[in-house]
Amino acid sequence: MITALVLSGIAAHLAVSVLAVILRRHAAATPVTYGLSAVVSAFLMAVALIRLLGGGGDDPVVLPLGIPWIGAQFRLDALSAFFLAVIALGGIGASLYAIGYGRHEPEPQRVLPFYPAFLAGMSLVLIADDAFSFLFAWETMSLASWALVVSQHRDPANIRAGYVYIVMASAGTMALLLGFGLLAGASGGYAFADMRAGTLTPTTAAFVLALALFGAGSKAGIVPLHAWLPLAHPAAPSHVSALMSGVMTKVAVYAFIRIIFDLAGTGAWWWATVVLVFGAATAVLGILFALMQDDLKRALAYSTIENIGLIFVGLGLALAFRGNGMSAAAALAFTAALFHVLNHSAFKSLLFLGSGAVLAATGSRMMDTLGGLIHRMPLTAFAVLVGAVAISALPPLNGFVSEWLTFQAVLLSPDLPQWDLKIIVPAAGAMLALAAALAAACFVRLYGVSFLGRPRSDAAAEAREVDRWSVGVMLGLAALCLALGILPGLVIDALAPVSEAMVAGRLPAQATTAWLSIVPVAEGRSSYNGLLVFVFIAATASLAALVIHRLASDKLRRSAAWDCGFPDPTPATQYTAASFSQPIRRIFAAVIGARERVDMPPPGDMRPAAFAVEMRDMVWDGLYQPVASGVSAVADRLNRFQFLTIRRYLTLVFAALVTLLLVLAIWP
Amino acid sequence: MAVILDLVVQGLQMIVVLALAPLLTGFVRKVKARLQRRQGPSVLQPYRDLARLFRKEAVLADNASWLFRATPYLIFAATWVAAALVPTFASGLLFSWSADLIAIIALLGSARFFLALAGMDVGTAFGGIGASREVMIASFAEPAMIMMVFTVALVAGSTQLSTISAVFADSDVGLRVSLGLALIALILVAIAENGRIPVDNPATHLELTMVHEAMVLEYSGRHLALIELATSLKLLLYLSLITCVFVPWLMAPAGAGAEAYVVGLAVWLMKLAIGGALLGAFETSIAKMRVFRVADFLGAGLMLGLLATLLLFVSRSI
Numbered sequence: 001m002i003t004a005l006v007l008s009g010i011a012a013h014l015a016v017s018v019l020a021v022i023l024r025r026h027a028a029a030t031p032v033t034y035g036l037s038a039v040v041s042a043f044l045m046a047v048a049l050i051r052l053l054g055g056g057g058d059d060p061v062v063l064p065l066g067i068p069w070i071g072a073q074f075r076l077d078a079l080s081a082f083f084l085a086v087i088a089l090g091g092i093g094a095s096l097y098a099i100g101y102g103r104h105e106p107e108p109q110r111v112l113p114f115y116p117a118f119l120a121g122m123s124l125v126l127i128a129d130d131a132f133s134f135l136f137a138w139e140t141m142s143l144a145s146w147a148l149v150v151s152q153h154r155d156p157a158n159i160r161a162g163y164v165y166i167v168m169a170s171a172g173t174m175a176l177l178l179g180f181g182l183l184a185g186a187s188g189g190y191a192f193a194d195m196r197a198g199t200l201t202p203t204t205a206a207f208v209l210a211l212a213l214f215g216a217g218s219k220a221g222i223v224p225l226h227a228w229l230p231l232a233h234p235a236a237p238s239h240v241s242a243l244m245s246g247v248m249t250k251v252a253v254y255a256f257i258r259i260i261f262d263l264a265g266t267g268a269w270w271w272a273t274v275v276l277v278f279g280a281a282t283a284v285l286g287i288l289f290a291l292m293q294d295d296l297k298r299a300l301a302y303s304t305i306e307n308i309g310l311i312f313v314g315l316g317l318a319l320a321f322r323g324n325g326m327s328a329a330a331a332l333a334f335t336a337a338l339f340h341v342l343n344h345s346a347f348k349s350l351l352f353l354g355s356g357a358v359l360a361a362t363g364s365r366m367m368d369t370l371g372g373l374i375h376r377m378p379l380t381a382f383a384v385l386v387g388a389v390a391i392s393a394l395p396p397l398n399g400f401v402s403e404w405l406t407f408q409a410v411l412l413s414p415d416l417p418q419w420d421l422k423i424i425v426p427a428a429g430a431m432l433a434l435a436a437a438l439a440a441a442c443f444v445r446l447y448g449v450s451f452l453g454r455p456r457s458d459a460a461a462e463a464r465e466v467d468r469w470s471v472g473v474m475l476g477l478a479a480l481c482l483a484l485g486i487l488p489g490l491v492i493d494a495l496a497p498v499s500e501a502m503v504a505g506r507l508p509a510q511a512t513t514a515w516l517s518i519v520p521v522a523e524g525r526s527s528y529n530g531l532l533v534f535v536f537i538a539a540t541a542s543l544a545a546l547v548i549h550r551l552a553s554d555k556l557r558r559s560a561a562w563d564c565g566f567p568d569p570t571p572a573t574q575y576t577a578a579s580f581s582q583p584i585r586r587i588f589a590a591v592i593g594a595r596e597r598v599d600m601p602p603p604g605d606m607r608p609a610a611f612a613v614e615m616r617d618m619v620w621d622g623l624y625q626p627v628a629s630g631v632s633a634v635a636d637r638l639n640r641f642q643f644l645t646i647r648r649y650l651t652l653v654f655a656a657l658v659t660l661l662l663v664l665a666i667w668p
Numbered sequence: 669m670a671v672i673l674d675l676v677v678q679g680l681q682m683i684v685v686l687a688l689a690p691l692l693t694g695f696v697r698k699v700k701a702r703l704q705r706r707q708g709p710s711v712l713q714p715y716r717d718l719a720r721l722f723r724k725e726a727v728l729a730d731n732a733s734w735l736f737r738a739t740p741y742l743i744f745a746a747t748w749v750a751a752a753l754v755p756t757f758a759s760g761l762l763f764s765w766s767a768d769l770i771a772i773i774a775l776l777g778s779a780r781f782f783l784a785l786a787g788m789d790v791g792t793a794f795g796g797i798g799a800s801r802e803v804m805i806a807s808f809a810e811p812a813m814i815m816m817v818f819t820v821a822l823v824a825g826s827t828q829l830s831t832i833s834a835v836f837a838d839s840d841v842g843l844r845v846s847l848g849l850a851l852i853a854l855i856l857v858a859i860a861e862n863g864r865i866p867v868d869n870p871a872t873h874l875e876l877t878m879v880h881e882a883m884v885l886e887y888s889g890r891h892l893a894l895i896e897l898a899t900s901l902k903l904l905l906y907l908s909l910i911t912c913v914f915v916p917w918l919m920a921p922a923g924a925g926a927e928a929y930v931v932g933l934a935v936w937l938m939k940l941a942i943g944g945a946l947l948g949a950f951e952t953s954i955a956k957m958r959v960f961r962v963a964d965f966l967g968a969g970l971m972l973g974l975l976a977t978l979l980l981f982v983s984r985s986i
Contacts, residue, residue: 371791374733385735394778395771407770407814411821414981422981429818430974433811440777440810441803444784448799453791454731517765526827529766533749533775536766541738541745548722548890555725555889562729562886563792575788575796583804587963 002051003061003076006084006127009044013120016040020112030102033112034095037119041091044123048088051081052494066132070190073129078497079262080126082338083254086345087126090247091119093473094239097353100469101239104360110151111237118144118243122251130191131180135173138255142169142219145248148240149232161231168228172218176255179211183263195263205264209271212259213278219252221305222312223282224619229305230289234297234365238356241297245304246349250341253311260319261334261502269323273420275316280431283309287438288592291445291581292615296355296365299446300348303391306435307344310406311337313428317409318503320421327505329412332520334499335507336405339491343398343484347390350477354384357470358450361463367577369457370450376463381451383474388447390481392440396534398484401518403436404528408520438584445580454571486530489518578613585613593618670923674762677929681761682752684933685908689751689900690714692907692944697871699948714900718893726889729790739786740887740894746779747898751905755912757932759830760922768827769817773810776861776902780806783895787883798882801959805867805879808966809860812853815973819850820913822980829909833916845986849976851914856969858906862899864947866957867965870899879959904940907947911939 016036023029050056058077066072076084098115105111121141128134146169150162182204183195200208218225233244260267286305293299314337321330357380358373359365374381390397410429416422455461465471484491489510496506510518517529548554561567585594592615599610644652694711701708728737750772753764767775784802787795821827823844824835835841860867863880872878884895912919920932957965979986 372731374735374789375731378734389778389781392777392781393774394781395767395774400771400774404770404774407818408827411818411827414822414984423978426815426818426974426977426981429977430811430815430970433814434807434970437777437807437810440781441807444781444788444799444803448785448788448796452733452735452785452789453796515766523765524826524828524831526768527765528768528771532763532766533771536749536763537742537745540748541741544744544894545741548894552722553725553890557725557727558730559727560730561790561792562727562888563790563794564885567792571791573793574791575793575800580796580800583800583959584807586960587804 001059002047002056003059003074003127005047006044006076006123007061007063007074009040009047010120010123012040012043013037013116013123016116017113017120020116023112024109029112030105030108031099033115034098034102037116038092038095038099040116041088041095041119045085045088045092048076048081048084051076052078052085052497055497060129066130066136067190070130070132072133073191074127074133075129075192076127078501079254079257082495082498083126083250083341084123086250086342087119087122087247090243090345090349093349093353093477094243097242097356097470097473098237098239100467101237101353101356101360103467105237107151110153111148111240114144114147114151115240118148118240122248125251126254129193131177131184131195132190134255135177135180138176139173141248141251142166142173145232145236145240145244148236148244150235151237152235155235157231158235161228161235164228165232168218168225172215172225174215175211175218176215179208179215179259182208182211183259192258192263196265200265202268205267208264209260209267209274212256212264213274216252216256216259217278220249220256220308220312221282221286222278222308223285223305224623226282226286226305227617227620227624230293230298230301233301233304234295238297238352238359241301241356242349242352245301245352246345249304249308250345253308253315253341256312257315257502260315261322267319267323269320269416269418270420272316272320272323273424275312275319276424276428279309279312279314279316280428281309282306282312283435284431284438285591287435287442288584288588289617291438291442291584292592292594294367294577296358296367296370296446296450297352299367299442300351300355303439303442304344304348306439307340307348307391310403310432310435311340311344313337313432314340314402314406314409316428317406317413317425320413320416320425321409322503324416324418326412326415327503328507328521329409329415329505330503331499331505331507332405332412333409334503335492335495335520336402336409338495338498339405339488340402342491343390343402343481346477346480346484347387347399350383350387350474350481351391353470353474353477354380354387357466357474358463360466360470362457362459364457364459367446367449370455370460371453371457371571371574372455372460373451373463376455376460377465379465379471380474383471383478384451385447386478386481388443390485392443393436394440396482396485396530396537398481398488401485401488401528401530403432405520406432408526411526412521441581441584445577449575449577449580453574456571456574482534486534487516488528488530489513489516492518492520671762674923677758678752678762681756681758682748685751685756685901685904686748686897688937688940689897689904690718692904692940693900695941696903696944696948696951699945700952703949703952714896718897721888721893721896722890724889726891729886732790732886735782736786736789736886737891739782740891740898742782743779744894744898744901746775746782747901747905750775750779751901751908753829754905754908755829755833755919756908757936758920758922758924758929759833759912759916761830764830765828769821769829769832770814770827772829773813773817776905777806777810779898783883786887790886792886794882794885798879798885801879802883804959805860805962805966808963808970809857812966812969812973813857813861815970815977816850816853816857819846819853819973819976819980822977822984823847829912830922833912833919834921836913837916837919846976846979847914849972849979851910853969853973853976854910854913856966856972858910860962860966860969862903862906865951866954867962869956907940907943908936911936911943915939
């Protein structure tokens with residue numbers, strides 16, 4: 001019943017997609033499409049929450065579609081229900097926002113039909129219960145999002161982004177296809193139930209891990225498979241960017257969890273080392289690159305890479321604990337990762353929607369043309385500020401809670417018996433802490449340059465607050481960030497059935513602890529109470545304001561800025577995005593491949609001095625370029641086979657046949 | 669009844685840290701002045717400065733936003749709450765479980781986040797330079813601090829400060845290499861976080877060398893007073909943190925009698941005085957370093973912290 005409800009919701013998404021094609025050029029197309037998408041997402045959210053909180057069976061559904069004798073199998077279990085709720089949350093937010101924001105779209109017919117299809121594809125991935133439906137839904141999601149990435153196709157940069165994206169998405173799907181092939185084994189049991197029942201040899205399992213990391217990791221943005229992400233996510237319209245960054249990367253995380261935690265069996269402990277190393281590297285490199293971007297949306301896209309790294313570190317810890325039978329610790333690490341999934345989808349959606357509002361109000365997303373928006377767009381500025389504090393992992397907002405839980409999991413890891421893990425886990429913990437501190441730097445820069453200071457362009461000086469739908473959604477998401485931060489116990493309890501199913505352990509129930517604190521392990525060990533911290537800060541700040549205004553002085557005078565006595569009225573004297581990150585760029589120059597070139601003419605020479613910073617993405621130069629040129633070189637060679645005579649073709653076919661038969665004959 | 673008593677002790681702790689913070693700042697200044705063979709202002713001078721600033725009218729730049737006005741209150745509140753949660757003369761306070769050491773550090777991080785934003789709000793070059801350098805310093809200091817927390821938490825089996833100090837007061841812990849490294853890391857971080865020499869100079873008026881002072885350049889009147897008070901509170905917090913973790917002796921345990929509290933208070937004041945005198949002596953004997961050397965300074969702290977944590981992962985008894 002409950003799976004059928006989800007399927008009907010997905011069918012409704014597809015129906016909205018068809019409706020959008022029919023309405024096409026009608027003025028009502030935009031509000032109708034987005035309004036209905038929001039309604040359907042809300043329905044899916046309700047279904048997901050009923051399954052997650054209410055429990056109940058998995059209740060599989062088999063439709064007579066897909067591969068013969070297998071059919072298309074669907075099932076909504078606790079894990080799918082949690083991710084479905086995350087997707088529906090992002091869907092509701094982005095759809096309501098787009099009712100207002102979508103009016104700025106120059107060619108809505110290029111966006112509207114694909115938007116509900118994108119939502120449908122993502123939801124379908126989550127309930128797929130066999131490899132064929134999974135890959136079908138995965139490709140639907142990829143293609144629909146590709147169409148959205150290239151919707152503003154007149155910009156050549158977007159076309160290039162779309163090209164890189166589709167190549168990476170195809171490679172990722174290929175890896176998943178091969179991974180499912182290995183899981184299914186020679187008997188070809190493509191239903192997930194068959195895969196779960198099967199056992200893998202250690203070598204096969206290792207290949208499954210590599211393929212899952214490549215397939216899901218390329219979609220999620222694991223370094224070094226991230227290169228497409230900062231190109232493609234910003235290219236789409238902002239509400240779609242929010243969905244791609246906030247939600248689609250979570251579908252990739254789901255795919256990884258489903259394959260590695262569920263289908264591939266218990267696995268070996270060393271899997272954790274691989275996941276931890278990739279996760280930690282992704283976190284630090286992602287945020288360092290985010291710090292170097294001048295483009296608002298591109299900085300946010302790189303920050304998504306960082307957050308994916310944090311999630312994978314949590315999952316790696318969970319694998320390490322599970323591989324050693326420490327189920328309580330595994331539950332803590334796994335819950336931390338899932339909590340961060342939810343948190344990231346909330347604040348990253350909020351921040352992308354905020355960048356969309358800035359883009360709509362000023363026509364620019366380059367930070368160095370903005371400034372002073374806090375005066376012109378007060379509500380947007382407030383909501384984005386909340387998002388920036390949340391993503392910087394600062395209390396009392398939600399980003400801190402998942403960070404804190406991950407640290408608590410790291411502190412449980414000295415009990416792990418393996419030496420490799422004993423070395424890697426603390427190093428990964430240090431990387432996490434570094435990434436969190438750099439994230440704060442990144443968002444001080446992002447917010448300070450674009451929203452504070454003085455306007456750097458006329459467009460920024462004359463910006464207007466955006467429409468009510470957009471502002472409402474952003475404020476709603478900001479409130480959600482606060483609610484998740486001060487009431488984390490509710491989320492942890494809701495996640496208990498998921499961790500029970502995946503790592504065979506759960507955190508102690510948090511609903512009964514005093515004052516709504518969270519106590520992940522034991523009372524004497526660690527506890528955190530976001531609600532009290534928030535109340536204390538709010539109370540102390542208001543008390544201080546009240547006392548000072550009453551007893552000391554409440555006089556205020558406006559005057560020119562002091563600036564050490566020499567205020568300069570030109571906005572160009574302010575710190576820019578590039579100058580703000582200059583110290584960090586210098587320190588990490590070797591890591592991020594930044595090179596500064598200063599051309600200082602000798603005294604007497606009238607030539608102006610010049611300064612240039614060169615950023616080279618080493619992953620792009622070192623990995624993608626060689627692969628791309630290798631592929632084209634091979635393709636050039638193979639090209640000759642297109643101009644052969646019929647006799648040679650026949651010879652080739654015969655030779656191929658003989659070779660294959662020989663292989664079969666010698667095969668053990 | 670017990671709850672009321674706990675509440676009183678907790679409230680007392682909040683008031684004591686707030687009341688003593690400027691005194692500690694004045695004391696450190698006095699020590700430095702005497703070491704430089706100057707008379708120096710009275711140790712009470714910070715109180716007079718604060719009182720004067722509080723009474724003055726606040727001058728705001730024309731384009732300062734609401735964030736600029738709200739930030740001093742937020743910084744003060746976050747720092748005060750953090751300082752109130754660090755055990756000083758007594759451990760096991762009523763609300764000590766509401767935030768552990770990681771959360772206390774993160775609270776200070778929140779305060780810094782807003783201060784850096786406020787530095788950029790008016791849109792002057794000085795605010796930008798201060799904010800940019802502050803976040804650069806913080807992006808090394810915070811991970812080093814977290815590593816130090818990992819070290820003590822692994823030894824004590826808890827991230828709660830009250831539990832940590834109780835475990836460390838127990839002589840079973842003994843001298844350990846890892847704790848020694850963690851102490852050095854904590855001191856390096858504390859110097860950087862409080863903007864002391866050699867990282868930053870709290871007394872500077874030379875614009876190009878300053879970090880913290882550049883960020884608060886546009887503040888005046890009561891806003892400046894709150895920020896100064898928060899800075900003093902932060903110094904007190906770090907000194908209390910060092911004493912509570914590494915020299916936790918004679919701290920009153922939860923529910924102790926009035927006598928224990930008095931002893932705890934007197935001993936804590938002595939510890940603070942020693943810590944403040946050492947800080948003043950250290951600052952007098954060293955020169956400020958270039959901004960880009962700070963990364964090496966704090967990088968050393970980060971590496972020591974990581975090394976200490978690694979040692980504990982290798983063996984619980986090192």
